[in-house]
Amino acid sequence: MRRKLAAGNWKMNGMSAELEELSTLARMYPSPTVDVLICPPATLLYRAASTVQATDIQVGGQDCHANTSGAHTGDISAGMLLDAGASAVILGHSERREDHGEQNEDIRAKARAAMDAGLKAIICVGESLEQREAANTLDIIGGQMSGSIPDQSTGENLIVAYEPIWAIGTGKVPTLDEIGEVHDFIRTRLERRFGEGVGRSVRLLYGGSVKPGNAADIFAVSNVDGALVGGASLKAQDFAGIIDALQNA
Numbered sequence: 001m002r003r004k005l006a007a008g009n010w011k012m013n014g015m016s017a018e019l020e021e022l023s024t025l026a027r028m029y030p031s032p033t034v035d036v037l038i039c040p041p042a043t044l045l046y047r048a049a050s051t052v053q054a055t056d057i058q059v060g061g062q063d064c065h066a067n068t069s070g071a072h073t074g075d076i077s078a079g080m081l082l083d084a085g086a087s088a089v090i091l092g093h094s095e096r097r098e099d100h101g102e103q104n105e106d107i108r109a110k111a112r113a114a115m116d117a118g119l120k121a122i123i124c125v126g127e128s129l130e131q132r133e134a135a136n137t138l139d140i141i142g143g144q145m146s147g148s149i150p151d152q153s154t155g156e157n158l159i160v161a162y163e164p165i166w167a168i169g170t171g172k173v174p175t176l177d178e179i180g181e182v183h184d185f186i187r188t189r190l191e192r193r194f195g196e197g198v199g200r201s202v203r204l205l206y207g208g209s210v211k212p213g214n215a216a217d218i219f220a221v222s223n224v225d226g227a228l229v230g231g232a233s234l235k236a237q238d239f240a241g242i243i244d245a246l247q248n249a
């Protein structure tokens with residue numbers, strides 16, 4: 001059985017004061033029946049880890065460098081994330097692909113580094129609106145998967161997040177059939193590449209405008225094992241609605 005996962009991506013949001021939201025969440029869910037992960041900005045990671053230390057809530061990074069150390073001003077290694085208390089790292093988010101020109105090969109190298117360091121890699125894939133309208137969604141997702149998922153992946157160290165770019169932060173969500181089609185496709189591809197055992201054990205998250213109001217419907221879709229949540233992860237009350245929906249799914 002795949003353990004369900006509610007992952008929050010704070011992106012470039014959050015000052016010290018926002019750790020209070022995490023404290024609230026920690027009080028509400030000391031031992032949730034699903035995995036709960038918050039990925040704050042790197043500046044808050046260590047304190048976020050301390051905030052949830054006595055609970056089962058986990059924290060993660062939003063990116064890492066492909067190298068373990070060295071002359072890379074401004075970058076953070078996977079080992080540093082682990083050292084700060086992270087258990088996972090989001091890689092290849094469309095905002096990083098867009099803002100920093102990250103290519104599939106870069107993401108694969110980062111994922112290798114993350115896995116080597118002992119972190120779970122949450123690898124993001126997703127199509128643009130243009131690509132969806134041109135009926136290229138599955139080709140794009142397939143290409144991103146082959147390019148960015150490393151060979152050493154297992155059900156333990158890999159999580160795949162399907163995030164249609166046009167659904168991120170827009171309030172637009174694909175239909176449940178569209179989500180199911182992509183998630184089934186991702187599952188089949190993973191089984192083909194890694195074998196049924198590993199392919200079936202990798203968790204698949206949906207991301208893009210997940211809110212307390214639509215979470216239950218999305219979690220009922222086949223091969224959706226949880227969500228990667230941006231905006232609605234910033235407030236404990238909103239994220240709680242999503243955690244509750246997942247716990248009841």
Ligand code: PGA
Pocket residue numbers: 009163167168169170207208209210228229230231232
């Ligand atoms: P959103 O972001 O929930 O604000 O749409 C999702 C994401 O980018 O991970």
